[in-house]
Amino acid sequence: MIIKKRSQPLVLQILESLNVRTVLSASEKKDYANQLKGYQGEVLFDAYLENLQFECLIINDLRLKESGNMIQIDSLILTSDVIYLYEIKNYSGSYDYKDDALHGRLDFVIADPLTQIHKTQPFLHNLVRKLGSKKVIKSQVIFIEPDFYLYDLPRDKPFLFANQLTREFDSMEKRHSAIKKSDKRLANQLGQLHITDYRPIDLPEYDYSNLKKGITCPNCFSFDHINTRKTRICTCCGYKETISEAIKRSTENFHLLFPEVSITKRLIYDWCGKAYDEQRVQRVLRRTYISHGSYRSTYYEQIPRDYSNGE
Known part of the structure; x- marks a missing residue:
């Protein structure tokens, strides 16, 4: 087991x-x-x-x-x-x-x-x-x-x-x-007793402004894709996922790199390479994360995961 x-x-x-x-x-x-x-x-x-x-x-x-x-x-x-x-x-x-x-x-x-x-x-x-x-x-x-x-x-x-x-x-x-x-x-x-929030101190230095924006394919890491109404398709390897899942994945990637920065609709819209409109990004954030504040000051927080049961 x-x-x-x-x-x-x-x-x-x-x-x-x-x-x-x-x-x-x-x-x-x-x-x-x-x-x-x-x-x-x-x-x-x-x-x-x-x-x-x-x-x-x-x-x-x-x-x-x-x-x-x-x-x-x-x-x-x-x-x-x-x-x-x-x-x-x-x-x-x-x-x-x-x-x-x-x-x-x-x-x-x-x-x-x-x-x-x-x-x-x-x-x-x-x-x-x-x-x-x-x-x-x-x-x-x-x-x-x-x-x-x-x-x-x-x-x-x-x-x-x-x-x-x-x-x-x-x-x-x-x-x-x-x-x-x-x-x-x-x-x-x-x-x-597993430590879930450990972050090494010797990570490479990087800055948001110098990173390429856009959603990468989880299979081949390419940025190239085409869209149907609800699906994102990688043009390099053919990997398919819903656009909502792609936005969610990209949000998690942002949080991985910048854990101290608040997640906002405008920020994730930019991080995703402005590939999808802000309203679509907002719908994904509302379904996936806990929202705080209202209107322009709204930010989103990830729901803590329980790692003790193998997740």
């Missing part, structure tokens, strides 16, 4: 939007590529979890706060007596493991992937104890890319490779019994 689904990381969403609305620097483009590859690796791991044949509780993409510091957990699997903590790495190529780091064949070095695990496991252990559970925590780093090779690896390192996952999960199925109500209660408590 999935307690919390995975969502696209906020940093990736922002870089994805900026990539089509402005020109990213070389370092920002590299960060975008790394963020995308990391997320794709996590999604690939999720595909393995969907095929599990034993009772367990899955929490994906969990952010917890400890003494002002953010703890990021890629995936947790709760069984009857063990919590499996997974750090997902989507590396490719061949590396040697030496001096607690991954050394590439072109003198490229990646920091020890166990660093994050060593930081997270003690925090999770203490948190679980505070919540009244005595479950053992077992941490593992998953190298999800089948074409990744790591040589000179000590046997005591908690690393798993893509070709070992099926066997590992089959073994887990034999070791664990049915999930109890107390297990579900613990999983829900952890899900409810």
Whole structure:
């Protein structure tokens, strides 16, 4: 059972939007590529979890706060007596493991992937104890890319490779019994502690006036489209959606980039590239958000989402 689904990381969403609305620097483009590859690796791991044949509780993409510091957990699997903590790495190529780091064949070095695990496991252990559970925590780093090779690896390192996952999960199925109500209660408590409003401080700098306006296609990110009376059709890939949904999506994109700016009819009209009249924009905002004020001073606020149930 999935307690919390995975969502696209906020940093990736922002870089994805900026990539089509402005020109990213070389370092920002590299960060975008790394963020995308990391997320794709996590999604690939999720595909393995969907095929599990034993009772367990899955929490994906969990952010917890400890003494002002953010703890990021890629995936947790709760069984009857063990919590499996997974750090997902989507590396490719061949590396040697030496001096607690991954050394590439072109003198490229990646920091020890166990660093994050060593930081997270003690925090999770203490948190679980505070919540009244005595479950053992077992941490593992998953190298999800089948074409990744790591040589000179000590046997005591908690690393798993893509070709070992099926066997590992089959073994887990034999070791664990049915999930109890107390297990579900613990999983829900952890899900409810997820930090939903976290915003990194090292985001790229951008300004509204310098961003390209218009609605992008959610499939290919093109601005090009044609309209029927109620439908918007991307002329690059053929993706179809209602115009109302396109306006709503674009409003959410604006709020993602400018969370401190009030949403108004005139602002979203401009953000959508003035493709649809203000009255149409206003109807969408009224149906989707909570309105405050009246007449020219009206602004709209998003309804808070509940992330504890996987939404």
